Amino acid sequence: MHRPPAEGCALDDVILETQGLTKEFAGFTAVSGVDLKVRRGTIHALIGPNGAGKTTVFNLLTKFLEPTAGKIVYGGRDITALRAPEVARLGMVRSFQISAVFPHLSVRENVRIALQRPLGTSFQFWRSERCLDALNPRADALIAAVGLADDRQSTAAELPYGRKRALEIATTLALEPELLLLDEPMAGLGHEDIGRIAGLIREIARSRTVLMVEHNLSVVADLSDIITVLTRGRVLAEGSYAQVSGNAEVREAYMGTGAVAGHA
């Protein structure tokens, strides 16, 4: 842990809260009565075995899926009835489990897509795209911040996987989100890339909140302030890494891989 967990904080320190969040798919309950509280300024990890419902929780929070039951409160506002783009506009921006770049656009164009929306020119089909060049300095700064300065003219599809993930983060940051939801940011990355992205996430969390799904437990141990363990759609445990990894039920859920205890 890098910062002391926010203790005794007032209610308004909670940026995101769910109450009884539930999702059923044709009789199968993927997410079941999840109460989640994410505190402002923390790195909050959501872990659990495959199929636990982590991505589904993300989809519910960002309104990519409609909850069957439950309530989502973001920044003190009930957002349960909002649609996905509106949630993003409020400052909760997600990434995807599989890298999500715009493959045939250049690195700079990828970031500009995020930067251009607040300009209000996005429906202007009669204007030249050159008017977007005004965004280049900001785009380039974001690109440099994630270490892609040399790649900014490359087509996104040509980037190695680790750089695609970095580009994705730069694009997300372009929206100045308050809360980033990262779905397995380290999946498929090599050792070096993991270090880079972890550093980036730590940097981001200085001024923003991060809710992150991650299977790599050493990363989780290293980065997160608080961890929620999900199994079969339910919250099994919550607490610091030491608390969670000491929990017998959590060890059980991870089927004695020993991985959880290994990093305590």
Next chain:
Amino acid sequence: MTGARDGFPARWRVGIAALLLAAALAAPFLFYPVFLMQALCFALFACAFNLLIGYVGLLSFGHAAFMGSAAYITAYTVKAWGFEPLTGILAGTAVAALLGAVFGWLAIRRQGIYFAMVTLALAQMIYFIAVEAKFTGGEDGIQAVPRGHLLGVVDLNHSLPMYYFVLAVFLGGYALVYRTIHSPFGQVLKAIRENEPRAISLGYRTERYKLLAFTLSATLAGLAGATKALVFQLASLTDVTWQMSGEVVLMTLLGGLGTEFGPVVGAFIDVTMENYLASWGSWVTVIQGVIFVFCVLLFRRGVVGEIVDLARRFAPGRTEAPPPATVAQTAPGE
């Protein structure tokens, strides 16, 4: 930067455009003007269609509805109400735009094949109306539509003025498509085509962009149909059949899906085939089919797609070409 990735290197493009324009101006002295005008109308139709499939990833299988209804409205207003030709064309185009907005609104929430089916079903309704309604003239259509005098001055009954008028309409439509592709709006369209969930997660209300693109595409398809009605002095059921909706798919694939100029080439190839094979009677369809299959197997990116790819490989300083846009790309992600 964007332009080069989308086609030829910039300095080639200017040269090619100048050459093509010169060829277009000289063409009526070398070829049969009605043939050229027909090809230009279909070229505009295919460009309109390509705006949707190539740059948004939406396969409409009902574009004949927009072309055909505009043709009927133009033919009717010019013939029955004595509209001046340009006003008649604008009336037809406006109706297509309106129809596009309505159909688009009904269809854009559907994905992939369902989108195609909804557009087809709606287009069949237009076909039904064209068969049943009185003003469309049923099987006969609206015949002997007078071309009239453009703005009351230029006599369009002469083939040269008519040709240059059609060329101007085509260039205007093409310019609008080009501008749209290379606009802030066009950038968002490409983002939606490439990865819609990501675009949504960045806060874009993607249905609105798709609806505007659909409406623009329908409007331009209407402009093509309205102009065609004056060229042939006829609006008929052929223009609203599902076969017409299919033909524009073929033209676009033939020329190169998602390339700027491909649909134009595809349309010219298609219209040329139709004209030169006319003497073969009912065999035309079979021969066309064979040629089409042959072309698609040989030029998988379409004629222009392949040429652009070659040019890119030989142009110095270019890196590897990105894969071409394909229909399968409507699926998000990689």
